[in-house]
Amino acid sequence: MKVSRVRGLACALPFSLLAVLALSGCGGKEDEKKGPPPIPEVGFVTVRTQSVPLVAELAGRTAAYETSEVRPQVSGIIKARLFTEGTVVREGQTLYQIDPRLYRATAAEAQANVASARAAETAARVRADRLRPLAQIEAVAQQDYTDAAATAAQARATIAQNRAQLDTAQINLAFTRVPAPITGRIGRSLFTTGALVTASQADPLTTIQRLDPIFVDIQQSSAELLTLRRALASGGVVPTSGTVRLKLEDGSDYGRTGTVQFAEVTVDQNTGTVTLRARFPNPDGLLLPGMYVRAILAQSSDTNAILVPQAGIARDPKGQATAFVVGPNNKAVMRVVQTSRTIGSNWLVTGGLKPGDRVITEGLAKLKPNQTVRPVPAGSKPRAQPAPAGAAQPKGN
Known part of the structure; x- marks a missing residue:
């Protein structure tokens, strides 16, 4: 019985060894077929300097172009009111008749x-x-x-x-005939027929406001204004025309542009802001005094700006802005860059890049520093990857 068991084990052993050798041989052939991993293809943009307007979006309030409080210059009883409230009156038009x-x-x-x-x-x-x-x-x-x-x-x-x-x-x-001192839209009457008015009274009879054109008072922090003036003095940044666009309270754009008229020479001690006044056409009367708006204006232009698509800028664990550039021998090199603001879909880069650098904006998902890449211009159609060595080729029909 013992002899037969030994013979059975001796007979079974060569077959198990052959099976192990056969499996190891197949695994080696599969590894040889896989070969080295393919080189990833990345899309890049070549950065260059350009002139870019530095746009700021600031809060503002509309104000009437002209405002006149109508007051009597003689005392007496009002015999008649000769205007319709809320309408446009002309300069010199009689508004009230005093006895x-x-x-x-x-x-x-x-x-x-x-x-x-x-x-x-x-x-x-x-x-x-x-x-x-x-x-x-x-x-x-x-x-x-x-x-x-x-x-x-x-x-x-x-x-x-x-x-x-x-x-x-x-x-x-x-x-005794109280005229309109300016042309504009008149408000409600604060005195009725039969009321006694005096030449020295404090309350106006009514108010007239000229709304076309109209002013927009824009608030800018004194710190931002100081930074702007230093940038203008240092060079590289030049002043631009004072064209202003508006966003209304509902988020829509006001269809007409305005121009900056002047800036205050003092800083508000309560808010730390300086008031800029812009003038806008308002033929349709859409803008009313006291409305809150957002003013979009470019006070300066950076003549040596470098713009990089936002997809090409990331943040490291320290919060620093980083970008991959195509380095020598098509190696992906990570750089720490400095950014100041977004302009449209781009970042304004103020340091870390120079004209001619190829910044990678596509294929960044699994990209590692110093990895060899196949750079192509961003937006190019992906090229077909070569098939691994020994892989079966598809047969034609």
Whole structure:
């Protein structure tokens, strides 16, 4: 029994060894067929310097181009309101009629005083003219002529005084009709017919605002303005035209562009901002005073800017911006770069790259530093990878 078991094991052993050898031989052949891994294909862009406007988006509020608070210049009872609230009124258009009777009477009295002064001046002038030749021949006393001449001069002064009073009375009479000082859209009336108004009152009768054109007051931090001025002084950054675009409260774009008029010379102590004022056309009346808007403007332009697509910039564990570039012998080299802002779909790179560098923007998923790559221009159609050595070729139909 023991002999037969030994013979069975001896017979089974060569077959198991052959099986192991056969399996190891097949694995070696498969490894030879796989060969080295294929070189990954990556897409790159060649960076270059260009002139790029540095756009800022700032908060702003609309303000009327002109605002006039209508106030009475004489006292009296309002007899009529001669405008429709919320409409456009023209400069010089009568808005209110104040009771004119008292002022009409005052003007008539002043007119009569002028006529009386003229009559007195005529009598005094004629008497002085008659006494002048008599005084020359000493037929009358010289003092009589002197008194007559002085009386005539005083009469002429009285005429001028009364005429000034007449002008004042006529002006006050005209003030009973309250005109629009500017052309614009008028608001609601704060006084009704029958209300008593005075020349020294604090409350306006109504308010008129000119809305075409319209102002937009833009707030910019003093720190940003200081950075801009330093950049302009150091060179490489040049000022641009003051064209401004607007985004409205609902996120839509305002269809017309404006221009920057001026910047304040003082900083608001409460907010630390400087006010820039822009002027916009507003023929349709879409912009109303007090609206919140976002102003988009380019105050300067970087003449040596380098733009890199956002897909080509990543962040390392330290938070530093990095980019892969195609180095010598088509090696993927990682560089730490400095970025300042996004412009559209690109990053503005301020350090770490130079013109002519080929920045990899496609095929970054499994890319490792110093890995050999096959660079192609970004957006190119992928090339077919060569089949591994020994792989079966597909048969044609």
